Amino acid sequence: MNDGHAHPDGAADAEPLRAAARVFVEVATAVQEASAHATAALTDSRTLRASVRAPLPWYQAERALAHALTNGRGLGYALTGGRLGGLAARLGGLLGQESLAVLLLATSLRLRIAAVALHHPELHADAHLRRLITAVSEDRDLAALRAMRTLLKDRGAVRALSDLAPVFGEVLALKALLDENPLNDRTAWLIATGTRYADADPVLGISNGFVAALDRGQGAARRTEPAPGEAVRLRDRGSLLDFLANIGTLGPTGRVLIQSVTGPDGVERHVVQAPGMRMGRPDTDSPQDLLGAFSSSVLASSPFSRALVKAVDDYGIPQGGELALVGHSAGGSAIMNLVQDPGFCARYTVTHAVAVGSPVDFKRPADPRTWVASVTNQHDIIPTLDGQGAGTCFDLHPDWYVVDYFDPTHLFPACHSIEHYCANLTRDLPEAREHIDDRLSPYRGQVTRSRIYRLYDDPPRPDGYPFLSVPTRREEGLEMPIRCRAGSALSAFFTADPRAAAALVDEHGLGRCVRLGGRALVVVHVGANHDTSAGPYREVMLGVVVHDPWGARPLRVWPDLARSAQFRRAGVCLLASAVDNRDLAGRAGSLWGYRPTFTDVSVAVAGGGVDLRVEPALTLRGRLGPALGVVSGDLVGFARDGRAAYRSVIRSARRARVHPAPTVRLSVGTPADPLTRLAGELGLDGRRALFCTSVPVHQTLRDAGVPIQTT
Template sequence: MTAASTPGPRDTTGAGPQDAAAAARLTAVARELAEAAGAVRAAGRAVTAVASDPALLASLGRSPRSGLRAAGALARGLTEPAGLGHAPDGGRAGHAARLAGVAARRGSLAGDLAATALRLRIRLCATRHAEYGAESPVRRMLVAVEAGLPALALRILREDVRVRSAGHALAALAPAWEEVTAWDALADGNPFNDAAAWHTVTGTRVQSAPPPVPRPRRSPGAGSLAEPPDGVFPDGLDEDGGICAHLRNLAALGPGRMLTRQVTGPDGTTRCLVLLPGPEFVLPRTASPEGLVAAVAALGCGGSPYTLAARHALRRTVPDGMPVALVGHGLGGVTALHLAGGPGRTGRAVTHVVTVGSPTGSGRLPAPRARVAGLAEEHDLMPRLEGRSPVPALPPPPCPSPDRLELAWTDPSYDLPLCLGAEAYAQSLDKSAPEARDRVDELLAAYRGRPGKTAVHRLPGG
C-alpha cells in the first residue's frame, strides 16, 4: 500500500557491512517468526472450530471409541505444551476456554512466537538509533523487554516519566512504540487487548468504527468563516514555495485556520495551493487535551467540524476545475487526506497531498492519480495514532503504485513537544533530511511560481 523511503543519514550507529548483513538476517528471522505465529494462531482457531463442532459430539453416539479418540487428540493438540500450548480461540466455547487458560497463566505457542518476533523487532529498532545503545532509561527498559520482564520494564518507564516528563520519555521510546506496546499487551495477562497486539505482529490494519465523539454546539449560521483579506499577513508569508516555506507559513497561520493561494506555475497554468495547519500541541498537564482528542477522532471520521468547514471553504473560494494541492500538518494532514478522497469530497480536482507529522491514512484513499507524500520524524507519536509506524521494524513490500510515498528520518535533537511543531519540522528537514525536502519540492514543482489571490479562512473545530 505504501512505499517507505528513509532519506538522510539513517545509519546513526556507524554500522558497517557486517552489521548491515546481520540486521538483514535478523529482519528475515523476525518476519518468519511473525508469519509462523499467525499461522499457528490460525491453526488453533481451526482446531477449536472442529473440537466445538456439534457434528463431533454427534459422532460420539454413533462411534464412541473413535469419537473419543478424535476428541482426545484435538484436546491434547489445543492444550498440551507438546502441541499448540493453550490455544483454544474462536467461538463462545473457544473464547471461554481461552479466558480460563489466561487466568491459569497457560501460555500458547502462537503467543510465544509472537513475543519473540516482537523482541527481535525491538532489537532491530535499536540498531537504527544510537540512543538505544547508550546507557539510558530507554536502554534499560528495552533490556527488560528483551528479557521478558514486563513488570520491570513498566517500573523503569514510570521512573523515566517521573524524572524527565511523559513527553520526553514517550518521544525517546517512539521508534519502537508499536513493538513495545504490542509485546506488553501479549505479556500483561490481559486477554482483552491481545487483538490489537496481533495486528502489530501480523502487520494488518485495525478495522473498527470510530468511537462516538460529541459534536460541539454550533450557533445558527456557524461554519467556515473567510476572514477579510489581511493586508499585512499575506505579505509576511514565506514566498520560497518549497515544503519548508509551506511549513513556516503553517506555523504562522496557527491552528483553526486555512490558507488558499492561487499560484501561476512555470507552465503558465494557475493552480491553488491549500495550507491546513494542525492543532496546538497540548500536554496532559496543560489546560486542555482537545488537540490530541480531535486528532484521534478525526482518524476515522471525515465529518469533523474542521473537515466540513475546510470542504465548504474550498468549494466557495477555489474555481471549479482548478488543480489543487493540499499541504497539512498534524490534524491538518488528516483533514487533507479526507478532502482528497475524490471529486465528490470537495468538487475540486486534488492532484497532490502532502502530510507532515500525520498518520499516513492507509484507510483513506485519495482521488485517482492524486500524488500523496507523508513526512514524519521518527520520534513523533502523532503519525502512530493508527497503530502503524511510518518506519516499521519490518519493511513493507514494495509499493505497486508510484503515487504514494512515505518519507521518514531521525533528528537526534528532538525535544518534545517543540519538535512536533510545523516550524520545527521545517528546521529538521533542512538540517537532517534535505533529501526528503528536495523530493517533496520536486513533487510540488508545478505549484511553485508567481503567487496570486490569497485568502485566509477561520475554521471551527480546529
C-alpha cells in the first residue's frame, strides 16, 4: 500500500539534490564498511606476524594499504572497526583528522541544506542564518559559535530555532561530524544516514537512553470528569478536525480522551485522542511532562504509552475491537508506541494512526495493515527532534501518508500548536485533510460515548494518603470525619480580663482559665478549608484556653498545649463561632456542642500574614513575623450544648509554626452576633496578638465531638 506523500509546491525542484545526497550517503557507507574491514585486517595480530615473514611484495602491499588509510591524500584518516581501529578513530577525531566517509556524509548534508533552501530562500538570504550555516559547513567552531550568539541576541532563542527548524537536524549533524568530539560521531552518522533514531545528543554526545531512563513508571490512568465548559466543546461527530479539536479542548493538561463512534456501516469503533506535553516542571507525576515527552520519542515504550494502554483497557473495548489513534506532539509519539507494540495490536485491531507535529520517523507498526499518517510543519522544530526534518533525503515510510508542508507562520511554538495545525488543514491543506478523512471514513459518525482519563507515571496514592485514609460514616447527614485535603489555619492568642473570661467559662462548666501574667489567655482560631469532603468552608472560633476540665495543672499546662491531640488534656472552651457553610452551621450543635453563626467569612493566610473579615464587623489583619519553633497543629475544643458537654478535635497533618512577635490586630465593630459581642466583652477590640501559630498548608481530620461528663 502506497498512499503517496504531500509535500510543498515545487518539491520536484529539490529532488535532484536529494538524489545526489542519497548517493553520497551510499558511497560514504560503502567507504566506511571497506575501511572497517581493511583496518581489522591491518590490526589483526596474525596478519602482522605474517607480514614480517612475508617477501618484499607483501610488505609493500601492507605499507601501501596503511598509507592509503592514514594519509589525507588517500582515503583520509579512515581507521575504524575493532577495538584498535575504534580507538585510533577517536584519537584521530580529537586531532581533527577526517576520513573520506565523513567528508562524503558532510557533502550529503550540504546538498540537503541546499535542497531545503530552494523552498526556504531565507536560509541564504538571511545574513545571520547564512553565516551560521556556512561556519558549520566549513568546520569553523569559533565562527559558528559567534554566529549562533549573534542570532540568539538578535532574535531570541524561540525565533532563532524557528528560523533554523527546516535544516535543524542537518546543521546539528554537520557540526557533530566535523567537530573534534568523538562522542557525538555515532549520532551524526545515524542522523546523516537515516539509520535509526539518534541514541545521543548531537552536541555533546550524552546518551539519550540515559536521559529517557530517568522517566520511570508503570503508567496509570484514572477516570476524570471534564472541566466546566469542556463537555459542551467536545465534538459529537467523528472526523479528523473533530478529533484534533477535541485534543485542543483538553489541551496539554495530562489528560486523554477516548470516544466510541458508530460508523456508516453501523459498527461501533473507538478513537484514542492524545494531546502533547503538559506544561510545568520537567518531571512531575504525569507521563506527559517534558521528560515523558522525550522518552516517548526515543523509546519504544514509555510511561506515557503504558498509561495509554491502561486507559484503553479500562474503557472496555472488546477483544479485537477496531481502534484509531490520533495524537499531537508527544501524544503522537506515544500513540505510535502503541502502534508498534505487538501485544497491544494483538488485543485490539489498530486500523489507523494519525500523528500531528510529532517525531515519529523511526516508529514501525507491528501490524502492516495499520494505516499511518504524519502531518508536520517544516518550521515546527518538535518533529525534527528525531533527526529527520525537511531536508531528509530518505523515504523512510513509503507506505505512510506524509504531509510535510510550510506556511508563512514561522514562529515556534505558534506553528506547533494544535490550533495552528487545525487551521492549516482547514485552509491550506484541503486535499490532505480530505484524503485523511476519506481513510478515516469508518469513524465518521455519531459519537455514542466519551471518557476522559488523567494519566500518571505510577498509580496515584489515594487522595490524602496516608493521613486522610480513614474509615468514614454518615452522621447528621454528613460524611464523618470531615476530611480537608487542602487548607490553612491560624490561631491568634490574646490576653484578656481574667474575670470576664472566667465568668464565660463558668457558664459552660468546662474547667479553669489558663492564665499568663495574671491575665486569661484567649484564642481566635481561623480555618480556611478549600477542599473538604463537606465542601469548602471558612470558620472563625473564639475561645478561652482552659486547663484539663477534671483538674488544673498550672505548671504542666504549657507543654500539654504543645502536645498532639491524642495526648492533650487542656484545650479551648469554645464560646462563639462564625462559618460560611450553611450545612455545617445547622449541624454543628449536635456534632460539636456549639452553634456557629452563618455569615460571610473571607480569610487569607498566606505571604506571612493574615487578612480575615467576618461580616458584619470583625477583622483580623497583620503580619505574622518570623517563626521560631513548632508545636502541634491540632485544636482541642470543649463546648456545651444544653446539659451535654463535648470534646472535639481538629487533627492536623502538619505541625504549626510559632510566631512570637506578630503585628496582627483584632478589630470589633458594633455587636451584631455572639462572636462580635463576646469579643467585645473580653476587651479584644484593637488588641494586638501576643503570639500566633500558623499552618499555611494543611490537611485536617475533623470528627464528631465525644460527649464527656465534667460534673
